[in-house]
Amino acid sequence: MVELLSPAGNLEKLIYALEYGADAVYIGGSSFGLRAASSNFDLKDIEKALEIVEEAGKKLYVAVNIFAYQEDLAGIKEFLRSLADIRPAALIVSDPGIFNLAKKICPEIDLHISTQANVTNLEGALFWQEQGAKRITLARELSLSQIKEISEGLEIGVEVFAHGAMCLSYSGRCWLSHYLTERDANRGDCSQSCRWNYALVEEKRPDEAMAIFEDGAGTYILSSKDLCLAEKVDELIKAGVSSLKIEGRMKSIHYVATVTKTYREIINKALKEKDDFVFDKNWLDELNKISHRQYTKGFIDGPGNDLQVKGPVSYFKTADFVGLVAEKNGKGCKVKIKNRIEVGDELEVLTPAGDNKQAKAQFCDEEGTALTEVHANSNAWFDNDWPVRSLIRKKLKDA
Secondary structure, eight states, rough: OOEEEEEEEEHHHHHHHHTTSSSEEEEEEESSSTTTTTTTTTTHHHHHHHHHHHHTTEEEEEEEEOOOOOOGGGHHHHHHHEEEEESSEEEEEHHHHHHHHHHHOOOTEEEEEEEGGOOOOOHHHHHHHTOOEEEEOTTTOOHHHHHHHHTTTTTEEEEEEEEOOOOGGGGOOHHHHHHHSSSSGGGOOOOOOGGGGOOOOOOTTOOOEEOOOEEEEEEETTTEEEEEEEGGGGHOOOOOOOTEEEOOOOOOHHHHHHHHHHHHHHHHHHHHGGGGOOOTTTHHHHHTTOOOOOOTTTTSSOOOSSOOOOSOOBBSSSSSEEEEEEEEEEEEEEEEEESSSEEEEEEEEOOSSSEEEEEOEEEEOOTBBBBBOOOOTTTTESOOOTTTTEEEEEEEETT
């Protein structure tokens, strides 16, 4: 069985990840987890998250994958002692020092090697296997054939990132953010400076910023496209990958739910149909509804020649996330509004299971008074039988 591993930046997103088909969820603590800007989980939240996950029969992994400095070690030891009491299914680590501490402090918790550890060959993977790691998240820079060769040579699990944002630096080891803003990406505080628009300045004309052009579209020399391996899931399964990972602890509920459900459907169909599997292009349409940069398959087919954004760094989507079903009763569904909806709007409803539903917007307030429009941060009642935690979208007019 291939695991689908989804991100969660808070408890609400964790619940949505599970509801929409994740086998396991990974989270970060309030420190030491490479996503300082995410809301993250304090120790009480981690305990609650584990309770929710185990009740659902799933697994919880906690990222402790910063590269630690000497002054970090006391806090890391204390954090690991707390995790030893909580007992998540695994810790995700990259620093050999943290790996060594975790083996001593919480030996009963599995250790997974983060992609930040840059495992790109079988000997490197065997090293971590001999140290006691139970899973290795391979570097994003590997091809399908390289992944297959490494997987076949191991007794432990292999994990691969299948979807989400990528760092232009090698396996995410970047110093640009720290250099430009003193925010250290290797300690979870990346300023996303690779997404900025750059110009060329000549030494003796510092006030004249000159644009850099490439193929007439301009050059954004540091900005990567987003990874999307949806069309490669069946091949990754055949290559021996045991876990497909979705990037995005800082992404929205809409992103987590949409991507998780889409990959869940692909995995299920690939496992069921095996050699008869045929990819459904509707899955790509679904993934285009979330906000994303241009998609790329990265290095999976060989050297990554299609990674770089060669025009303005834009985000694309074909639908707006406009609401979520918070509760339902005999009157219908109470919807938390995220974006403006007008009466008569054509809506699409993403449900945790089954096909998307179509509806024409009709709604009222809590007293039953019909409304003509609703706006973000309000509630409205819809006379529809949609499951709780369904997400409501509106197709963009120019999509």
